Structures are given as C-alpha cells and as structure tokens.
Amino acid sequence: MNTRTIAFANQKGGVGKTTTAVSVAACLAELGKRTLLVDLDPQANATSALGLQKLEGGSVYQALLGGAELAASIQPTGIENLSMIPSEVDLAVAEVDVARAENYLHRFRLALQPIHDSGQFDIIVVDCPPSLGILTMNALAAADRVVVPIQCEYFALEGLAVIMRVIQQIHDSGANPGLELSGIVMTMFDGRTNLAQQVLEEVKKHFGPKLYKMSIPRTVRLAEAPSFGKPITKYDPSSYAAWAYRQLTEEILEREAPRPAEPIVPASA
Ligand SMILES: Nc1ncnc2c1ncn2[C@@H]1O[C@H](COP(=O)(O)OP(=O)(O)OP(=O)(O)O)[C@@H](O)[C@H]1O
Ligand SMILES: [Mg+2]
Structure with a gap:
C-alpha cells in the first residue's frame, strides 16, 4: 500500500x-x-499531548518554505510504530510566509513527497489548526482523506457546511482531485442529552453513511x-474512550481499503 495521508x-x-x-x-x-503524526497547528497541542518538546526550527515551517528536508524533523514518540513532526510557535508565521510563496497551496504536499517516496510510513495523520487558512488548505491539498470531527452542539451543522464546501472546492478545482x-x-x-441525539439525527439525515x-x-x-x-491507548488502555477510538480507527481503515469494482451488470438486472 502507498503511504496514505489523512487530515483531521x-x-x-x-x-x-x-x-x-x-x-x-x-x-x-x-x-x-x-x-507519522504531523502537528500542523501553531498551538502545538498534539505535540504536547505526546510529551514532545516544541523545538525552534523543529516543525514543518522551514520545509514549507523549501529551506529544509521535512524528514529531518521526524521525532520518535516512545510509542512503537508512532513518529511525529512537532509544531512550534513559529509555524504561525508560516501562514504569512507561505501565502507569499509560489505554489502556496502545494508546499506541504511537496515537502511530504520524499517521505512518501521513502515508503517508511503506512499512514500520515495531520492535525490541522482551527481555521481555513493556508496551513489547513495545504493539509487538504496534500491529503487523500479528511476526517471531520464535530462536537454535538447546535452550531456544529453550520460549521460543517463550510468545511464540506471547501473540501468540494479543493477536489473540484483540481488543487487535489484525489481528496475525499x-x-x-x-x-x-x-x-x-436530547441535544446530542438531535444533532446526531440531523447529521445522519444530511450525511448518511x-x-x-x-x-x-x-x-x-x-x-x-x-x-x-500520553495518548488514551497508553494512558488508560482499557477505558471505553480507548475502545471507542479503536472502533473509529477500524472504520477509518475500512474506508481506506480499495473498494470492490462496481459490477458491470447490476445484481438486480
Ligand atoms: N471526548 C472528549 N471528552 C472530554 N474532553 C474532551 C474530549 N475530546 C476533547 N476533549 C477536550 O476538549 C478540548 C478541545 O479538544 P481538542 O484540543 O481535541 O480540540 P481541537 O478541535 O483540536 O481544538 P483547536 O481547534 O483549539 O485545535 C481539550 O481540552 C480536550 O482535552
Ligand atoms: Mg487542536
């Protein structure tokens, strides 16, 4: 399997x-x-969540501007099979600098290419910042798949419409035709709570499967x-939350699997 990239x-x-x-x-x-987990958020929450240091010059920032090899920023996490590219405050500046660079939407994809080519990872997971700025756009332009987490609250649906439109645009404009x-x-x-149930039903109604x-x-x-x-799988491996994330991961992987070809003659014919 080629390396797959999933943006959150x-x-x-x-x-x-x-x-x-x-x-x-x-x-x-x-x-x-x-x-490989890539922290693309200047807040560096994923970096701290795995107990990694925010090192100046240790993030994707230099590589986005073509000044360094991204692979040099890969750090071990102490967890088997899990490596990370941490974030740092400087990444906030990237929003401005990358926007001025040539090919500004594809800087992250280009920076990731040698890591893809090396075949050293099966999956690259990208944690995006809470905006639709240059960093998130770069993640979407580099990803094969997007996972959209939403909180069960009334305004969740309004926000959802916006990100869905952006995903569609990145796909349709040719910026990343492989994005799904x-x-x-x-x-x-x-x-x-009733609210949680209502939001769940609404999202189901609009987005079904x-x-x-x-x-x-x-x-x-x-x-x-x-x-x-520590991640939940290490902090409390037998908790319901760890189990829930394991289930979700199985579902994400199922959606990565190549789909069987559509039958040429429908079964009902
Ligand atoms: N299932 C959960 N149960 C309880 N608390 C949670 C849960 N998921 C996340 N949190 C907490 O809610 C807060 C926000 O979560 P998180 O940082 O994952 O969101 P985010 O979308 O990445 O935020 P940001 O947009 O700032 O990057 C954090 O304090 C986190 O620990
Ligand atoms: Mg975050």
Whole structure:
C-alpha cells in the first residue's frame, strides 16, 4: 500500500480535532501501521499531548518554505510504530510566509513527497489548526482523506457546511482531485442529552453513511491524557474512550481499503 495521508480538519475550534488525530494515530500504531503524526497547528497541542518538546526550527515551517528536508524533523514518540513532526510557535508565521510563496497551496504536499517516496510510513495523520487558512488548505491539498470531527452542539451543522464546501472546492478545482471525505465523527458525545441525539439525527439525515457509526464519548480520561503526555491507548488502555477510538480507527481503515469494482451488470438486472 502507498503511504496514505489523512487530515483531521474543522475550522471550528475545540471540537476534538487534536484529541481525535492523536488517538487515531496511536490506535493505528497499535495495529502495527507505521504512523507519522504531523502537528500542523501553531498551538502545538498534539505535540504536547505526546510529551514532545516544541523545538525552534523543529516543525514543518522551514520545509514549507523549501529551506529544509521535512524528514529531518521526524521525532520518535516512545510509542512503537508512532513518529511525529512537532509544531512550534513559529509555524504561525508560516501562514504569512507561505501565502507569499509560489505554489502556496502545494508546499506541504511537496515537502511530504520524499517521505512518501521513502515508503517508511503506512499512514500520515495531520492535525490541522482551527481555521481555513493556508496551513489547513495545504493539509487538504496534500491529503487523500479528511476526517471531520464535530462536537454535538447546535452550531456544529453550520460549521460543517463550510468545511464540506471547501473540501468540494479543493477536489473540484483540481488543487487535489484525489481528496475525499472519509467521514464525520461526533466527539464529546453524551447520549443522555436530547441535544446530542438531535444533532446526531440531523447529521445522519444530511450525511448518511459519511457519519461514522462510532461516536466518541465525553469523558474526563480523554481530557486528562494530554497532561501525562500520553495518548488514551497508553494512558488508560482499557477505558471505553480507548475502545471507542479503536472502533473509529477500524472504520477509518475500512474506508481506506480499495473498494470492490462496481459490477458491470447490476445484481438486480
Ligand atoms: N471526548 C472528549 N471528552 C472530554 N474532553 C474532551 C474530549 N475530546 C476533547 N476533549 C477536550 O476538549 C478540548 C478541545 O479538544 P481538542 O484540543 O481535541 O480540540 P481541537 O478541535 O483540536 O481544538 P483547536 O481547534 O483549539 O485545535 C481539550 O481540552 C480536550 O482535552
Ligand atoms: Mg487542536
């Protein structure tokens, strides 16, 4: 299998992008997939969540501008099969610098190319910042699939329409014809509330099978894990949250599998 790139994106802040990207990356590693997590957010939350240092010059920033090899920024995480490219504050400047560079939408794709070619990873997981700025756009232009985490709240649907339009545009404009929505995942889900149920039904109605079957529960274990620098699979491996992320990871992988060719003659004919 070629290296696959999956971006975790939603322009809305605090919806569970980082928690989901870090947890899914850890679950992929647990399954034996050679996984690279790229922190593309200047907030560097994914970097701290895995207990890595924010080193000046250690992020994707220089490589985005063509000044360094991206592979040189790959760090081990102490977790088998899981490596990471950390973030740092300087990445915020990249929004401005990259916007002025030639080919500004494809800088990340170009920087990733040698890592793809080396074949050293099965999957690259990208944690995006909460905006539709240059960094997120670069992630979408480089990705094969997008996972959109949403929080179960009333305004979730409005935000969802925006990111769906952007994914469609990146696909249709030719910026990345290979880009597809993998799915939408509900995070911080509390099935006891009517609101959570209503939002779930609404998303199901609009997006049907694109909504993953597994919703991620709201649990303090997920909120605590980053302060220990560990993903949930290491912090509390037998928790319901770890199980939920393992289920979600299986669904994401199923959607990566090559689909059987459509029958030329429909079965009903
Ligand atoms: N399922 C969950 N249960 C409880 N707390 C959660 C859960 N998922 C995320 N959180 C907490 O909610 C906050 C926001 O989550 P997270 O950082 O993953 O969102 P984000 O979309 O990456 O945010 P940002 O847009 O700022 O990058 C964090 O404090 C996180 O620990
Ligand atoms: Mg985040």
